Amino acid sequence: MRRLFRTGLAVMLAGVVIAGLASTWDTGARRDKHEVAKMTEKMKTVCVGRFLLDVPAEAQYAFHQPRVGGFDIAVFDETEDEFQKRVVARKTQLEAAPDRPGGHKNLESFREVQNDHGMKGQVFVHSRDVSEGQSSDGLTVERYRYESVSVEALVHGNGISIDFSAPNHDPETIDKLAKLIAQLVPNPDDRVPAEPGFCIDRAYFLDPLGAEQREEIMMAAWLPDRPDVVFKIMLAAGTEPDRQGLLERGAESDTRLSVEEKNRVARLRADKRTIGGIEGEELVERFVENNDAVVYSFWWEVNGTENNVLAPHIVFRMDTGYNEHGPVPSSLSENAATCLWDTVLSSFRLRPAERLAVQSVDTKRTPIGSQALARDTCPESGWWECMDGRENIGIMGGRRQYFKKGDRMPQALLLPPRTLWDKMRGLQPSFESKTPTAWKLVDHRARKRQASPLPLAKASAAYGTTASIAMSDSGHDNGLAIGSFSSTGVPCPASGWWRCEESHALDGTRWFAQGSLLPPATFTVAPGIFGHSSNAPQAIQRRSTWRLVRLADAPGGTEHDSAVSPLDLSPPARQT
Numbered sequence: 001m002r003r004l005f006r007t008g009l010a011v012m013l014a015g016v017v018i019a020g021l022a023s024t025w026d027t028g029a030r031r032d033k034h035e036v037a038k039m040t041e042k043m044k045t046v047c048v049g050r051f052l053l054d055v056p057a058e059a060q061y062a063f064h065q066p067r068v069g070g071f072d073i074a075v076f077d078e079t080e081d082e083f084q085k086r087v088v089a090r091k092t093q094l095e096a097a098p099d100r101p102g103g104h105k106n107l108e109s110f111r112e113v114q115n116d117h118g119m120k121g122q123v124f125v126h127s128r129d130v131s132e133g134q135s136s137d138g139l140t141v142e143r144y145r146y147e148s149v150s151v152e153a154l155v156h157g158n159g160i161s162i163d164f165s166a167p168n169h170d171p172e173t174i175d176k177l178a179k180l181i182a183q184l185v186p187n188p189d190d191r192v193p194a195e196p197g198f199c200i201d202r203a204y205f206l207d208p209l210g211a212e213q214r215e216e217i218m219m220a221a222w223l224p225d226r227p228d229v230v231f232k233i234m235l236a237a238g239t240e241p242d243r244q245g246l247l248e249r250g251a252e253s254d255t256r257l258s259v260e261e262k263n264r265v266a267r268l269r270a271d272k273r274t275i276g277g278i279e280g281e282e283l284v285e286r287f288v289e290n291n292d293a294v295v296y297s298f299w300w301e302v303n304g305t306e307n308n309v310l311a312p313h314i315v316f317r318m319d320t321g322y323n324e325h326g327p328v329p330s331s332l333s334e335n336a337a338t339c340l341w342d343t344v345l346s347s348f349r350l351r352p353a354e355r356l357a358v359q360s361v362d363t364k365r366t367p368i369g370s371q372a373l374a375r376d377t378c379p380e381s382g383w384w385e386c387m388d389g390r391e392n393i394g395i396m397g398g399r400r401q402y403f404k405k406g407d408r409m410p411q412a413l414l415l416p417p418r419t420l421w422d423k424m425r426g427l428q429p430s431f432e433s434k435t436p437t438a439w440k441l442v443d444h445r446a447r448k449r450q451a452s453p454l455p456l457a458k459a460s461a462a463y464g465t466t467a468s469i470a471m472s473d474s475g476h477d478n479g480l481a482i483g484s485f486s487s488t489g490v491p492c493p494a495s496g497w498w499r500c501e502e503s504h505a506l507d508g509t510r511w512f513a514q515g516s517l518l519p520p521a522t523f524t525v526a527p528g529i530f531g532h533s534s535n536a537p538q539a540i541q542r543r544s545t546w547r548l549v550r551l552a553d554a555p556g557g558t559e560h561d562s563a564v565s566p567l568d569l570s571p572p573a574r575q576t
Contacts, residue, residue: 032336039223040343047192047199048219049235050310050354054347059231061221063201069180069213071151071164075201078161086161087122087154094126113153113178117185119162121155125174127167140523140540153177158186160202180205196353198309211307214238226331230322231344237312239304246281246301247271264288268296268334276349278302280314284341286334293329295321298341310354316345366441374411374436381405383443386412388433393417396430400442412437457519457541459492459512488520488543496551502544511555518546 042057055061066073078086094107107126114120132145149171153164162184164177183206187193190202197206198215209215214237221231244252247270257265269284280302287295297319304313318341320330330337366380371387378384381404386395394415395401403409413430422429485501486493495514500507505521512518521544 032333032339035332036336036339036343039340043347045192046219046221047190047204047351048233049198049215049217049237049312050196050351051235052192052347052349052351053233053344055221055231055344056223058225059221059223061219061231064218064220065216066200067214067216068198068205068209069176070169071153071166071177071180073200074163074165075203076161077159078156079159080156083121083154083156083161090124090152090154091122094124097127100128100130108149113155113181115182115184117157119155119157119181119184119186121153121181123174123177124150124152124154125171126150126152128171129168139542147171149174151177153181155181155184158188160186160188162186162203183207183209192351194353196351209309211238211305211309215309215312228320228322228328228331229337229340230319232315232317232319234315235312236304237309238306239313240306241303241313245303246283246299250283268338273300275300275345278311278314278348278350284338289321289327291327293321293327295319295327295330296332296334296337298337298345300345310350316348318344365444368441368444370441372409372439372441374409374439376409378403378405378407378409380441380444382441384409384439385442387438387440388412388414403439409439410437455539456507456510456522459516459519484548485545486518486548487545488518490518492516492518494548494551495553497549498546499549500544501547502542505544506539507544509549511552512546520544 039056039058043054044057044059046053046055046061048063063075066075091107091110095104097106098104099106107124108128109125110122112120113123127150129148130145131147132143134141134143136142148168151164151166151169151174155162155164164181166177183197185193185197185204185206187199187203190199193199193204195206197204198209198217200217205215216234216236218232218234223229250267250270254262254265254267264287266286267284268286269282271282273280273282280300283297283299283301285297287297289295298317300314300316302311302314305311318337320332320337321327332340370379372379372384382402383400384403385400388395396413396415411432413432415428415430418428484493486498492498492512492514495512497509497511498518499509500521502521502523505523507521520541522539522541524539
């Protein structure tokens with residue numbers, strides 16, 4: 001009886017304890033929710049690059065390391081008088097410095113620059129550097145000569161100064177800085193621009209900006225009432241996507257932890273997460289630091305693309321327990337920190353002006369298949385196919401030709417078959433149709449590919465295959481992703497345009513048929529490497545890596561020099 005009484009008493013006490021804990025947890029959850037609701041009751045919008053982010057109204061923020069077109073950018077407050085004195089002092093300093101040979105021509109040029117948005121200043125070109133010599137990879141020896149200059153621009157307007165600098169700049173592309181400054185708009189109040197472009201601290205650049213200009217920026221934000229809570233965001237366009245995503249890197253990192261370290265880490269979230277229509281990966285972890293401080297790490301990352309400024313590499317983080325002298329206990333509970341993270345992260349979105357710009361461009365673009373007549377103005381840069389002639393009638397310049405927007409569409413010169421008499425005299429008869437030539441747009445490519453000055457190695461069929469390999473699917477259904485890699489001697493996994501990853505190769509981007517063996521890359525040979533004989537080879541071939549940039553069933557007839565013939569079944573050439 002006594003034992004039964006004790007058991008009942010224990011059960012009752014356990015129930016009381018559990019009820020108390022549940023009540024405490026529920027009270028804590030309500031308190032956390034109220035706390036975050038109070039922090040996020042008033043929000044303000046910040047423009048970062050091409051995106052918007054809402055942060056608590058009390059938050060303070062700062063931009064770091066903006067970079068566009070290869071130029072580092074610094075923004076700061078300065079009066080007009082202070083700016084003018086600094087320009088004079090900088091010019092004097094550069095003139096006094098010796099040049100590379102030890103002379104007095106360090107400052108090569110300086111000129112005034114201004115734009116339509118009130119920015120005005122000076123551009124300095126100085127400190128030319130020349131490197132020359134020879135290099136060898138064991139097979140070839142090449143002489144090289146590289147020249148670079150330092151380029152700076154100091155501009156001022158609307159109470160702010162903006163400095164541009166590039167210490168090792170290509171002398172041939174100095175004019176790009178003036179064009180970039182022409183797109184610069186001061187924005188002292190950091191308002192959200194109505195025009196598409198790239199926001200930096202107290203200024204922004206108007207479009208167009210291309211992915212090749214590799215715009216970058218970082219921003220940090222913090223809460224004065226909770227100094228251990230820090231937000232960080234990094235945007236970088238035009239960069240090659242990482243081979244590993246956030247989740248894969250996180251899992252790999254865990255394998256390197258000791259047993260003791262693993263006991264100090266708890267993974268709270270690890271999954272894909274789409275924010276503002278952008279698919280990324282989220283990783284949330286709780287850490288117990290060496291001083292037993294419990295802190296939280298929130299991380300969202302987008303791998304990005306290499307050729308689209310609207311889909312850059314994105315890293316967005318929130319950390320609690322931050323202190324410059326070492327970690328401190330998080331001022332927010334796990335639930336409160338998670339609520340704050342979800343609130344701020346979910347506000348991240350592409351600026352509406354950017355979406356409108358994309359829609360406008362797509363709407364105005366001339367669709368494939370559109371036609372234009374001779375003497376009409378070309379409505380769209382790209383490849384146009386002549387609709388005149390028959391199968392045995394050629395077209396001067398080729399049936400497909402490249403025209404720029406605004407060009408006058410030409411009347412095609414038709415080339416009938418030559419007679420025996422024409423061949424004996426070395427003549428090619430020609431005539432023009434009495435009706436205006438019709439041209440059809442077949443490719444939107446922005447510029448014409450240049451033919452290689454030397455013959456390139458050809459792709460060939462694997463031994464034992466037939467010409468049918470060129471007619472196989474191009475990869476649209478086999479799941480091969482744009483950006484996939486392959487290498488010399490490997491059967492091409494998908495028909496399409498593949499870019500040679502050797503920067504000094506002549507190949508550039510070429511079309512290969514699925515199943516054909518990818519060729520070696522072709523390189524020019526420096527004069528005299530193989531002697532001075534007139535028969536000395538002008539090029540060598542080496543194994544290379546190829547990267548898929550566009551799926552295509554056929555080369556389209558525009559790249560006869562570099563395209564692979566579907567019937568080219570010759571054995572692979574010997575490689576060096």
